[in-house]
Amino acid sequence: MRTSNATSLDPFAFEWPPVFHNYVTAWSQAHFSQYLLNSTIVAIGTVVLVLAVAFPAAYALSVLRLRLSSPVFYTFLLGLMIPVWSVVIPLFFQLRNMGLINTRLGAVLVETAIGIPFAIFLLRASLRDLPYELVEAARIDGAGDLRTLWSIVRPLVSPALQAVVILQFMTSWNELVVPLFFLQTDDVRTLPIGLTFFQGRFTTDTSVLAAGTTLAALPVLIVYVVLNRQFIQGLTAGATK
Amino acid sequence: MSADTFLERPAAVSPGRAAPTHHRRRDNHAGVIGYWLVLPAATIYVAFTLWPILQTVYLSFTDWNGLSPAKSFIAFDNYRELLGDERFFGALLHNLEWVAGSWLAQGLGLILAALLSASWIRARTLFRTVLFVPATMSLVVVGIAWNQIYQPDTGILNGALEAAGMHGVGWLSGQHTAMPAVIATANWTYYGFAMVILLGGLQSIDRSLYEAASVDGAGSFSQFVHITLPGIRNQITLLVVLSFINTLKTFDLVYIMTNGGPGHATEVVAYYIYSLAFVTHQVGYGAAAAVVLTLIVLVITVVFLRLRERSDR
Numbered sequence: 385m386r387t388s389n390a391t392s393l394d395p396f397a398f399e400w401p402p403v404f405h406n407y408v409t410a411w412s413q414a415h416f417s418q419y420l421l422n423s424t425i426v427a428i429g430t431v432v433l434v435l436a437v438a439f440p441a442a443y444a445l446s447v448l449r450l451r452l453s454s455p456v457f458y459t460f461l462l463g464l465m466i467p468v469w470s471v472v473i474p475l476f477f478q479l480r481n482m483g484l485i486n487t488r489l490g491a492v493l494v495e496t497a498i499g500i501p502f503a504i505f506l507l508r509a510s511l512r513d514l515p516y517e518l519v520e521a522a523r524i525d526g527a528g529d530l531r532t533l534w535s536i537v538r539p540l541v542s543p544a545l546q547a548v549v550i551l552q553f554m555t556s557w558n559e560l561v562v563p564l565f566f567l568q569t570d571d572v573r574t575l576p577i578g579l580t581f582f583q584g585r586f587t588t589d590t591s592v593l594a595a596g597t598t599l600a601a602l603p604v605l606i607v608y609v610v611l612n613r614q615f616i617q618g619l620t621a622g623a624t625k
Numbered sequence: 626m627s628a629d630t631f632l633e634r635p636a637a638v639s640p641g642r643a644a645p646t647h648h649r650r651r652d653n654h655a656g657v658i659g660y661w662l663v664l665p666a667a668t669i670y671v672a673f674t675l676w677p678i679l680q681t682v683y684l685s686f687t688d689w690n691g692l693s694p695a696k697s698f699i700a701f702d703n704y705r706e707l708l709g710d711e712r713f714f715g716a717l718l719h720n721l722e723w724v725a726g727s728w729l730a731q732g733l734g735l736i737l738a739a740l741l742s743a744s745w746i747r748a749r750t751l752f753r754t755v756l757f758v759p760a761t762m763s764l765v766v767v768g769i770a771w772n773q774i775y776q777p778d779t780g781i782l783n784g785a786l787e788a789a790g791m792h793g794v795g796w797l798s799g800q801h802t803a804m805p806a807v808i809a810t811a812n813w814t815y816y817g818f819a820m821v822i823l824l825g826g827l828q829s830i831d832r833s834l835y836e837a838a839s840v841d842g843a844g845s846f847s848q849f850v851h852i853t854l855p856g857i858r859n860q861i862t863l864l865v866v867l868s869f870i871n872t873l874k875t876f877d878l879v880y881i882m883t884n885g886g887p888g889h890a891t892e893v894v895a896y897y898i899y900s901l902a903f904v905t906h907q908v909g910y911g912a913a914a915a916v917v918l919t920l921i922v923l924v925i926t927v928v929f930l931r932l933r934e935r936s937d938r
Contacts (some may be wrong), residue, residue, distance in 0.1 A: 433669075441666035444659035455665060463674055465926045467874040469895055470919040473902045473912050474680030475673065477691070497673030500666050529658045558763035560877045565903070576765035580881060583769055593769065601766045608761045612754050615761070616821055 392467055415570055416596050423600075424489060426574055427556040428493040432551050434499045437507040439545065441500075443533055447519055457508065463501030472565050486569045487540070490541035492591035494562050497556065503548045510544040511537070546614050554604050554615075678919075679707035691908035703913035708781025712915060715889055716897045719804060722892065724872045726808035727815055731864050739853075741820070742827040753824070768881030771810040772797070775882075795884055804892045807882055811875070819864050826857035836854035859933075866929040873922055894918050 441460075445453045445625050475494060476485070484490030514537065522532040538545065563577040573581070579596050685703055689696035707713055737756060741749055759767065774780050775796040783793030796806040828854065838848050853863075876895035879885055885892035885900065892900075894914065901911030 437666040437669060440662035443661035448659040448662075450659045450663075453659075455668070459675075460666075460670060463670065465923055466674070466678065467895070467918055467922055469874065469876075469898050469915045470681050471674055471677040473898075473908060473915060474677045474684060475762075476851070476903075478677065478680070493669060494673050497669050500670050504666065531663075544914060554761065558765070560763075560765055560880070566881075576763055579765055579769060583881070590773065592836070594773075597766050597769050601762055603760070604761055604763070607816075608758070609754075612750075616753075 394597050395497055415573075416599060418571065419573055419575045419596075420599060422572055423557060423574040423576075424493050426495070426559075426563070426567075427553055429488065429493040430447055430499060430556040431549055431552045433492060433496045433544065434503050434546060435494070438500050438503035438528075439507060439538075440533060440573070442504045442511055443537055445504065446508040446511040447516060447537070449516070453559070457504070458503045460504050463498070464505060465571060466500065468561050472561065474566055485566060486572050488567070488572055491566050491572075491574075494557050494566060495559060498562070499552050503552065506548055506551075507541065507544050510541045514540060544616070547612075547617060550607060550611055550615050553607065557604055635901050675816035681912045683917055684909050685916045686911040689909045690906045691902070692906060696909065699909070702852055703910050704909065704917070707913055707917060712889060712892070713894070713897060716892045716894045719891060720873050720875070720893050721783055722804060723808055723811065723875060724868050726805070727812060727868045727872055728865075730812035730815035731819045731861075731868065733812075733816040734864075735823050737816065737820045738823035738827055741824055753821070756820060757817040759814050760821075762814065764814065764877035765881055767810060767814055771806075771813075772882055775806055789796050798887055800887055800890050803887060807878055807891050810882065822864060823857055827853070830856035862929075862932070866925065869925050870922055873918065873925075 405529065444450060445457050445460075450456070479485040479490045479494075481489075518536065519532055523535050527535070557576070558576065560576050560580070563574045564580075567573050567577060570578075575596070579593070579600055582596060583593060684696075686698055686700055688699050688702070697703040740746065741752060746752070773906045774782050775784070777783060777793060777795045777798070780793075780796075782796065786793050794802055796802050834852050834856075835848055838852060843851070874895055875893055876899065879891055879893055879896045883891040885896045895918070898911050898918065901907045901914060903911075
């Protein structure tokens with residue numbers, strides 16, 4: 385909220401009145417409104433997709449007693465251990481061939497694939513405590529599997545689902561490597577990557593950079609302040625990957 | 626839910642429950658539906674994780690440059706070259722320095738956790754909440770903010786040094802200061818996690834042990850060594866192992882703060898892979914480095930899981 389000159393003279397002093405035009409500059413000229421939109425789409429898209437595919441999968445693997453549930457679960461678990469570096473190189477060429485490079489959908493798919501193992505791991509930990517009789521009872525009452533999943537199982541594991549939402553949102557919002565490789569044009573860049581490029585191009589304009597940095601930090605900070613306990617739980621669970 | 630789940634419940638990675646026979650007919654129905662429920666997750670996971678890993682392994686046996694359609698199979702040449710690559714081992718050494726440096730953050734986390742679990746402390750949750758903020762922040766944001774702090778002319782660090790009558794330093798441009806400066810920044814984001822994990826461990830220790838020890842005349846240091854440390858042994862193991870696993874993959878701060886420089890003074894393995902594959906177009910060689918990094922991480926993880934299984938017995 386300050387001018388560049390003042391920032392460079394004394395970076396931590398308050399300047400009054402606050403100079404909101406840095407935010408306006410950051411917003412309009414530095415493409416930050418576009419970056420913010422992209423970050424929002426990618427983060428929310430990833431959260432929704434991870435939940436949509438990982439919750440049914442975790443349910444099937446922990447409650448439905450599939451014959452192959454153990455090997456399938458272990459195969460997913462493998463994903464917790466592998467660094468992103470073992471996938472990005474061929475993925476770049478793969479996404480290019482699929483026409484998904486520099487699209488938000490491409491980034492959502494990659495981040496979802498990275499997020500699925502942990503979501504399944506976390507959800508299974510609470511799903512495996514559910515009595516199988518509950519599912520049977522629902523079936524006898526005539527509920528279909530998806531109906532059972534949504535109306536009976538979902539409310540029972542909602543703390544775990546919340547943890548997945550919070551953790552995945554933060555991971556995706558803060559993600560650098562995936563957008564660095566797969567979102568390389570200005571119309572699809574997310575905030576962290578936009579900031580990185582902004583830092584490289586206009587190193588002198590520290591106040592606009594600070595405004596952009598604040599924009600990038602704020603959403604996660606708000607979630608953290610509001611959902612503090614779930615956030616710390618989710619993150620400590622998340623870091624064990 | 627918490628790291629304790631991961632620590633103390635090997636059940637989470639044990640085989641699923643066996644199906645009792647009287648469920649068999651229904652299981653077949655559940656089976657068909659069940660596999661349909663797994664399919665979407667499996668498809669995305671296979672297409673964007675498993676298949677690319679296989680591709681990386683394949684590329685690591687070629688000399689592909691990422692541009693030309695031609696690539697030839699060169700077997701283990703990339704790996705042989707990697708064995709003699711000083712830049713690779715230099716980067717790996719920086720990763721190890723980073724691991725060792727991060728133990729300072731674990732130590733700080735332990736001190737803070739001990740303070741927060743002391744009975745006289747008030748507003749424990751507030752302190753924990755505030756102290757944990759850096760751990761929630763994007764490394765891009767953290768890196769940019771600390772770049773400003775380390776600025777030679779305008780940064781607050783040199784400002785403070787000069788105010789105290791000392792000379793400022795080019796923190797991120799100095800051959801010997803850049804790595805510690807980046808690690809210090811990383812530690813700022815690490816200590817909060819260690820604090821929360823260790824706090825959980827400290828709070829799970831039975832209070833009556835301390836009372837019994839005081840009755841027996843044990844001093845506070847002796848109590849710390851004989852009750853506190855064994856009580857949080859699992860958490861300490863977890864933090865040490867995670868310091869290896871996470872630090873070996875580290876990339877963001879180096880990319881934002883130094884680009885591996887000056888020279889290669891702050892280059893870590895992940896940054897080297899990045900520059901091989903996407904800057905100098907040695908895709909095959911970069912893939913080989915990525916495979917080696919993955920193997921190192923896998924070996925450390927497996928050793929940790931084994932150790933934990935043994936300590937659970």
